[in-house]
Amino acid sequence: MSVFEGFRFRRVSSPIHQLDPRVKFFYVCVMFVIAVMFNKLLPLILLFFVQMPFVWMADVQREWVRSMRGALMFAFIIFLFNFVFQYFYTEYPQLPSITLIEYSLSMTLRFIVLVESFSVFFLTTSPDHLGLALEQSRVPYEFCFAFTTAVRFVPVLAEEAQTIMDAQKARGLELERGNFMKRVRNYIPILIPLIVSAIRRSLELAEAMESRAWGASEKRTNLYVLKPKRPDYALALVSVLMLILAIYAWRFLPIPSLTTFLSF
Amino acid sequence: MIEVKDVYFTYPNGVEALRGLSLMIQDGEFVAIMGQNGAGKTTLVKHFNGLLKATRGEVMVDGVSTREVSVASLARKVGFVFQNPDHQLFCETVEEEVAFALRNFGFKENAIKRRVTWALSLLGLTQYRQTSPFMLSGGERKRVALASVLAWNPKVVILDEPTIGQDYQQKEKLRQFIVQLNAQGKTVIIVTHDVEFVAECNPRVVLMAQGKTVADGVAKKILTNYDVVARASIVPPQIAQIFLGLEDLGLPTDLIDVYEARRILLNSLGVSP
Numbered sequence: 294m295s296v297f298e299g300f301r302f303r304r305v306s307s308p309i310h311q312l313d314p315r316v317k318f319f320y321v322c323v324m325f326v327i328a329v330m331f332n333k334l335l336p337l338i339l340l341f342f343v344q345m346p347f348v349w350m351a352d353v354q355r356e357w358v359r360s361m362r363g364a365l366m367f368a369f370i371i372f373l374f375n376f377v378f379q380y381f382y383t384e385y386p387q388l389p390s391i392t393l394i395e396y397s398l399s400m401t402l403r404f405i406v407l408v409e410s411f412s413v414f415f416l417t418t419s420p421d422h423l424g425l426a427l428e429q430s431r432v433p434y435e436f437c438f439a440f441t442t443a444v445r446f447v448p449v450l451a452e453e454a455q456t457i458m459d460a461q462k463a464r465g466l467e468l469e470r471g472n473f474m475k476r477v478r479n480y481i482p483i484l485i486p487l488i489v490s491a492i493r494r495s496l497e498l499a500e501a502m503e504s505r506a507w508g509a510s511e512k513r514t515n516l517y518v519l520k521p522k523r524p525d526y527a528l529a530l531v532s533v534l535m536l537i538l539a540i541y542a543w544r545f546l547p548i549p550s551l552t553t554f555l556s557f
Numbered sequence: 558m559i560e561v562k563d564v565y566f567t568y569p570n571g572v573e574a575l576r577g578l579s580l581m582i583q584d585g586e587f588v589a590i591m592g593q594n595g596a597g598k599t600t601l602v603k604h605f606n607g608l609l610k611a612t613r614g615e616v617m618v619d620g621v622s623t624r625e626v627s628v629a630s631l632a633r634k635v636g637f638v639f640q641n642p643d644h645q646l647f648c649e650t651v652e653e654e655v656a657f658a659l660r661n662f663g664f665k666e667n668a669i670k671r672r673v674t675w676a677l678s679l680l681g682l683t684q685y686r687q688t689s690p691f692m693l694s695g696g697e698r699k700r701v702a703l704a705s706v707l708a709w710n711p712k713v714v715i716l717d718e719p720t721i722g723q724d725y726q727q728k729e730k731l732r733q734f735i736v737q738l739n740a741q742g743k744t745v746i747i748v749t750h751d752v753e754f755v756a757e758c759n760p761r762v763v764l765m766a767q768g769k770t771v772a773d774g775v776a777k778k779i780l781t782n783y784d785v786v787a788r789a790s791i792v793p794p795q796i797a798q799i800f801l802g803l804e805d806l807g808l809p810t811d812l813i814d815v816y817e818a819r820r821i822l823l824n825s826l827g828v829s830p
Contacts, residue, residue, distance in 0.1 A: 453644070459608045460645040462628045463637035464705065465661030482657070485647035489691065493643075 309351035309417045313525040314426040316532075317414055323532040324410040327539040328403050333548045334395050336539075337402040343535075344409055353416045357409075360416075364408045372401040395551040420444040422519075429519050442498070450491065457486050558584055559605055559635075559713070559744075564614035566600055566768075574600040576768035577614070582746065584712070587739040589755045589776070590748045592765035593790035598748045599640075601765070602715050605746070606635040618713075633662055636711030640718040642702035646690040651682060654690050655705045662709055676708035680734075696727050713744040720751045732758055756780060756794035756813040764789040781811045 309317075324340070331337055348357045376397040380389050424441035428434060458468070461482045468479045521529075542548070559582040566575040574597040582588055590598045603609040604616045607623040616623045618631060639645060648654040655676050659669045677683045680700045685693060690701050699719075706714065716735070720728050728751075735758065739745045749755060755762060755776055762779040764772040764786070772785040780786060781797040793801065800812045808825060812818050 456639070456641075457644045459603065460637075460639040462608060463606055463632050463639070464645065464658035465629045465632050465709075467627070467629050467661070482645075482647050486644055489647075490643055 307351045307353075307417070308524060309347055309413070310419075311524070312417075312528060313519055313521050314418045314422045315430065315519070316521060316525045316529050317418060318426070320528055320532045321410045321414045323536045325407060326536065328406045328410075330539060330543050331548065332396065332399050332403070333550050334399050334402065335549060336542065337399055337406060340406050341402065341409065344406075344413065347413050351413065351417045353413070356416055357412055360408065360412045361405070364405060368401045368405055371404050372397050375400045391552050391555060392550070425515065425517060425519055428513075428515070434513060446494075450487070453490060454483065454487055457483050460486075558582065558617075558619060560615075560617040561601070561604065562615045562617070564601075564604065564611040564616060566597075566604070566609060567612050568600075574768055575604075575611075578765075578769055580763060580770060580773070582744060584744055585739070585742050587735075587745045587758070587760040588747070588763060589758065589760045590746065590763045590765060591750065591752075591755065591789060591791060592771075596765040596789065597768040598765055599717055600768075602637070602717065602746060602748055605713070605715060606637050607631040608637075629661065632658075632711070633709065634711055635713040635715065636706040636709065637715045638703050638706050638717065638719065640721065642690075642695075642698040645702055645705070646698060649689055650687050651677070651690050651693075651701050651704075652686045654701055655708050658705055658709055664709070672708045672710075676704040679707065680704045695722055696724070699723070707738075711743075713746065714738060715746045715748070717748045718750070719747055720749060720754050728754060750791075752780065752791055752794045756796065757815075759814065764791070766790070777811050777813055780813055 324344070328337065328340060331340075348354055376389070376393065379393055379396065384390060384393060420441050423444070424437050427437040427440060462468075466479065466482055468476070470476070471479065559580075561578055561580040564575050564578050565573070567573045578597075578601065580601075590601065592598050600609060604611060604623065605618065607626065607628045610616075610624055618634060623631060646654055648657060652673055655673045656669050659672055664672065674683075677686060680703060682697070682700055682704055685697065685701075690698060693701065699722075703716075703719075719731055719735075723731065732754065735745055735747070745760075747755075747758075747760075759776045762772070762774065762776045763770055764779060766789045771788050772779050772782070780791075780793055781801065783793065783801065786793050792798075794813050796815060796818045797810075797813050800808055800810050800818065804810050806825070808821060812821065
């Protein structure tokens with residue numbers, strides 16, 4: 294589950310943490326668009342390194358590396374799928390070509406770039422901030438609340454799942470035993486208590502919310518108000534410039550592929 | 558016999574829960590592990606059935622390192638009743654719930670039947686045999702969880718916070734039950750905050766603070782020692798507090814038992830009980 298470790302917010306302060314989440318989200322979206330635009334290796338490698346300064350500025354290298362390591366397995370699966378399927382569809386009797394290898398590698402790298410940017414976003418944005426950003430983007434408060442609550446309860450549920458696993462192991466349950474179907478069935482004793490307690494908890498939460506006057510006033514006010522500052526505008530500008538540059542490169546520049554490099 | 562040899566344990570998130578703890582629990586002992594929240598009590602007992610493996614040091618159960626055997630095979634010897642029964646109940650009937658572990662351990666079908674009947678009657682749950690465990694009250698669910706562990710007759714029984722959320726009568730029943738288990742030769746280990754409960758049981762007490770043991774001995778000696786008890790953020794039991802206050806009358810200060818206290822008080826007043 295180490296991929297998820299890389300998405301869990303830690304309460305530290307850095308220039309990146311203090312950015313307006315809306316701007317950060319815009320930056321992530323730009324990264325997403327650019328990553329999807331290109332399917333050559335070179336621009337994606339560039340994109341991968343462009344984000345490095347953010348990781349360093351936010352001082353989340355350790356968590357970030359952990360999430361990247363967690364993503365490796367998925368990345369490998371993506372590579373394998375792309376490679377194997379493309380190969381058998383197009384070039385089967387011959388040896389796989391460089392183009393095909395580059396294509397599969399780019400797809401993998403594209404995934405890694407996406408994980409990278411989302412991981413930086415979630416590592417540096419507190420759930421409260423995220424909720425606030427949603428709210429101030431005029432998303433109905435019910436949705437914002439549901440969203441922040443969901444995010445807030447993920448670690449709680451993860452911990453509870455661990456306890457339940459321990460409790461069932463203490464009763465002789467062996468999760469790793471048996472064939473595939475047996476292994477799936479082994480998870481029933483863990484899932485049922487987990488679901489039951491999640492339902493119980495949500496009912497309790499609803500009661501607690503109502504006793505604290507949930508929805509009593511139409512227009513809610515907030516103690517904290519998000520106001521974009523200079524660094525926010527700077528990041529927004531950088532994102533827009535990157536997007537323009539990427540569109541320009543995509544439209545007019547010949548992107549060298551792996552074969553051009555190899556033919557030198 | 559459980560031997561804990563200089564054990565350190567650090568959780569994956571970096572929290573150091575045990576810092577060089579050593580402990581020896583003989584067969585047939587009755588031990589209460591006490592200490593403040595976060596002292597590492599539950600972490601320690603989770604080492605006894607291999608749910609957690611020491612980062613440094615070693616835990617031996619009957620001479621075998623817990624590192625070398627699976628949780629399932631250790632659990633056969635060391636039964637662990639978790640604090641919250643809702644973390645383990647999942648079957649449609651109480652009967653199935655109790656039989657779950659027996660099936661995991663590979664008991665024969667007729668042995669399972671016999672043991673389920675025995676465990677249910679032991680805890681007064683026979684009438685709920687076909688009831689869903691989710692329909693029962695909190696105390697009853699706790700008893701189902703206990704029955705589901707006792708059913709396979711483990712040599713060591715660990716109870717994590719057994720008294721939480723129980724009324725006085727249930728606690729008294731539980732106490733008698735634990736004492737009875739111990740009298741049958743089982744090693745009983747309880748993890749608890751409940752000083753009065755421990756005072757009534759009078760077991761060996763292991764006090765923990767910050768991942769280490771701060772005191773180890775009979776309840777009577779440990780729980781009446783203000784300094785030691787304060788280090789583990791515990792208040793002495795009421796009887797002990799009274800007698801610590803009456804020290805200048807020349808009364809003994811190491812008392813935790815109500816009946817003994819009454820006898821001594823009456824004696825000192827010159828009244829024959």
